[in-house]
Amino acid sequence: MAYLRRIESDSKKGALIEIIADSSRLGRHPGCEIVLDNNAVSREHARLIRDQNDYHIEDLHSRNGTYVNDELITRRVKLKNGDAIRICDMRFLFFDEPGMLDSSQFNAMHLAGRATLSDESNPASDSYTIKSSIRMDNGKGLLPSGPVEMPRANAEIKLRALIDIGRNLGAQVDQVLPQLLNNLLRIFLQADCAYIILSDKQTKRLELKAFKHRDPKNRESYRISRTILEKVVFSKAAILSDDVANDSRFDPSESIINYSIYSIMAAPIMDYDQAEVLGVIQVDSRTGGKKFSYEDLDLLVSVAYQIAVTYQNAMMQDAVVAEKLLERDLAMAHRVQMSLLPLERPSIPGYGFFDHYKPAQYLGGDYYDYIPLPDGRLALALGDVSGKGVAASLFMSKLCSEVRTGLLIEPTFADTMKRLNRIYADERWENRFITFFFGILDPNRNTLTFFNAGHVPPILCDGNGSAVTLAEDKIGLPLGVAEGSEYEEHTITIEEGRTVVVISDGLTDAMNVSEKYFGMEGVLKHLRRSTTASVEDFGANLINAVNSFAGRTPQTDDQSVLIFGRRSGS
Numbered sequence: 312m313a314y315l316r317r318i319e320s321d322s323k324k325g326a327l328i329e330i331i332a333d334s335s336r337l338g339r340h341p342g343c344e345i346v347l348d349n350n351a352v353s354r355e356h357a358r359l360i361r362d363q364n365d366y367h368i369e370d371l372h373s374r375n376g377t378y379v380n381d382e383l384i385t386r387r388v389k390l391k392n393g394d395a396i397r398i399c400d401m402r403f404l405f406f407d408e409p410g411m412l413d414s415s416q417f418n419a420m421h422l423a424g425r426a427t428l429s430d431e432s433n434p435a436s437d438s439y440t441i442k443s444s445i446r447m448d449n450g451k452g453l454l455p456s457g458p459v460e461m462p463r464a465n466a467e468i469k470l471r472a473l474i475d476i477g478r479n480l481g482a483q484v485d486q487v488l489p490q491l492l493n494n495l496l497r498i499f500l501q502a503d504c505a506y507i508i509l510s511d512k513q514t515k516r517l518e519l520k521a522f523k524h525r526d527p528k529n530r531e532s533y534r535i536s537r538t539i540l541e542k543v544v545f546s547k548a549a550i551l552s553d554d555v556a557n558d559s560r561f562d563p564s565e566s567i568i569n570y571s572i573y574s575i576m577a578a579p580i581m582d583y584d585q586a587e588v589l590g591v592i593q594v595d596s597r598t599g600g601k602k603f604s605y606e607d608l609d610l611l612v613s614v615a616y617q618i619a620v621t622y623q624n625a626m627m628q629d630a631v632v633a634e635k636l637l638e639r640d641l642a643m644a645h646r647v648q649m650s651l652l653p654l655e656r657p658s659i660p661g662y663g664f665f666d667h668y669k670p671a672q673y674l675g676g677d678y679y680d681y682i683p684l685p686d687g688r689l690a691l692a693l694g695d696v697s698g699k700g701v702a703a704s705l706f707m708s709k710l711c712s713e714v715r716t717g718l719l720i721e722p723t724f725a726d727t728m729k730r731l732n733r734i735y736a737d738e739r740w741e742n743r744f745i746t747f748f749f750g751i752l753d754p755n756r757n758t759l760t761f762f763n764a765g766h767v768p769p770i771l772c773d774g775n776g777s778a779v780t781l782a783e784d785k786i787g788l789p790l791g792v793a794e795g796s797e798y799e800e801h802t803i804t805i806e807e808g809r810t811v812v813v814i815s816d817g818l819t820d821a822m823n824v825s826e827k828y829f830g831m832e833g834v835l836k837h838l839r840r841s842t843t844a845s846v847e848d849f850g851a852n853l854i855n856a857v858n859s860f861a862g863r864t865p866q867t868d869d870q871s872v873l874i875f876g877r878r879s880g881s
Contacts, residue, residue: 313359313366313407315345315396328403335359336371337398351375351399359390366390366407375399487621488521491614495594496525498610501574501601502594506535509580509590509622512629517544517590535593539577544588549578549612553602574602578615582623589622641673648674648704651711653681657689659754665850667872669817675869676703677815678710682718687755690718693873694747694790695766695815703869706743714749724751728762728798735791744789748813748873752805757877759811760802765789767819767831770812770838771803772849772876778812778838780831810849810876812838817870818853821861829860850874 315328328345335344340354347356353373360367369387370377378397379388390396394405488507495505507521519535542550552558553574577593592615596602649668656664666679676696683689692714696706713734717727728749735745748769750761761769764787768780782801805811814834821829837856843849850872857870 313361313405315359315403315405318395318402318404330359330361330366333361338371338373347398347401349399349401352401356398360387364407366405368396373398489523491618492521492523495592495614496523498614499594499603499607501596501603501607503597503601504595506593507590507618508535508540508593510588512626520590536572536575539575539593540591543577543579543591547579547581547585547588549576549608549615551576551603551605551608553604571597573597573599576603576608576611578608578611580615580619580622582619589619592618644701644704645670645673648708651708652679657681657683659689659752661878662752662754663846663876663878665846665872665874667850667854667870669866669870670699670704671817671866671869672700674701674704675699676707677817677869677871678707679871679873680711680714682715684718684751687753689752689754690714690724691750691752691813691873691875692748693766693813693815693871694745695817695869695871696745697743697789699869702743706740706745710745710747724749724760724762725798725800728764729796732764732790732796732798733794736794740791742791744791746789746816750811750813752875757805758802759805760800762798762800763787764796764798765792767814767816770814770835772810772812772838772841773806774808774810774842774879776839776842778835780835781811805877807877808879810846810874812850812853813873815869815871817866817868818857818872820868821857821870822864822867823860823862824864829857833857833860846874846876846878849876 313330315330317328332344335358336355337343337345337347337352337357337359338355339347339349339352343355345359351374353371353375355371356373357368357370357377360369367387367389368377368379368384370384375398376383378384378395379390380395381397390405390407392406396403396405492505492507496502499505503525505523506519508517509520510516511518517540539550555572555575572595575593575595577591579588580590580592581587582589592611594603594611652668653666656666664681668675668677668679670677676699677694678696679691679693681689681691694707694710696703696710710731713731714727717730718724721727721730731747735743745764746766747764748761748766749764750759750769752759761782763769763782763785766786766789768783768786770778771781772778781803782799785799785801787798788796812834819829819831819834823829833856834853837853841849841852843852853872853874
């Protein structure tokens, strides 16, 4: 096993890095095995390579070069015990014989994941990140120089507490946190206070979620150091200070000193990918002599991982529950919307009717209706609200109501159209519009009078291979586009055997796997080939033709069809 030991500017022995991988890159990029947080260092500066029992170093075309024993290297160089490596102003000694190390001066710390070491003797110095075992010296504010006065929880107590933590992983976060704090105080007998800070799911801001003081009689309000939080969140690393007052990382004027905190440790709660900080777990002592060790910090990091699992599982569970609730609400809304459509088709002697409605999503913006009038005539309506989904469905619901209201209070059908347009031209609808077909069938005179507000033109079929669009030159603007729009009426006679087809653009816009549209040409081509006498079969065949064309291509727009015709011999 080989090691790098950093040598500080005053020749003091610094952090020891254990080289584990066969190839370890040194550089500023977070993906390097040894990350050197120094702007003068290149993103991938140098590489350490193990070849059986030998170790080599090579420069990766860095900007400022790599030096071995103060000589700039231009090729791969074999390293020997005691070789000095210099990268910019950072100096390291290389060892591959453990016996050459004065191990009594070092304490080992291993953190699963990533840890950041800061030069505690000089707050302005650089820091570097190590993805391996990390050894740190007994610098001030890091490890206690003598035996810890406070007794430690024995292994059995710690194990039971950890088992309790694991047992609660499946519970809700709010239910877990109080018990978790109790277990933290069972594990760390030195601790007076324990905190859990988590990121709010909506705002992403860190918020205190749980706090506990060992003494239940203590009414002291919680005190969280912004300095600690910022260091943990920014570095994504666990930190430990066993003597806050003398720790060079904290300015004497900072609030953490004034909070009478003696020893403190904190660990980030990371997501599964180790990319985002979900929160921070912190414990501190307020009494001199009650210090934490790196063994404690290692254990706190393990607890932080368990909290992360619990928190993310809870978030996923919340998301699943929310999705199920949404699906239930959408299913109910779908049933409500479908109830606004006609429950049955009209029964008029000599006439047949067909209708079809299929939203692209749970909810749609298409609408059709049959509205019997007092004089025996029948109003027919088919509309297509711009957009899809919930908003479009709400407009559809309003349109259903407004059409019927207009027929009751307006003197003419043209006035009903003007009223509808006036309603939807209001600015509060945020420029939404509705294409709309509105017709009045008079079965006594066998006539159809209709208005078209920007909708797909109706099609007249005679059952003998003829299918033509009607009044394409009299199509007005969609409802809501311009206040004061006028809509022309057009009247046709429905001869025996003739059928009128009204569709929404969901049929013409149906797309196949080749990304070709069915189009109006596809509709007319099919209708001209259809010779069935039944209006019901006529409509069903049209829907089958569209579905056959689209195949498995997902439906992207709501589809509505309204077909009515005069039977032969009537």
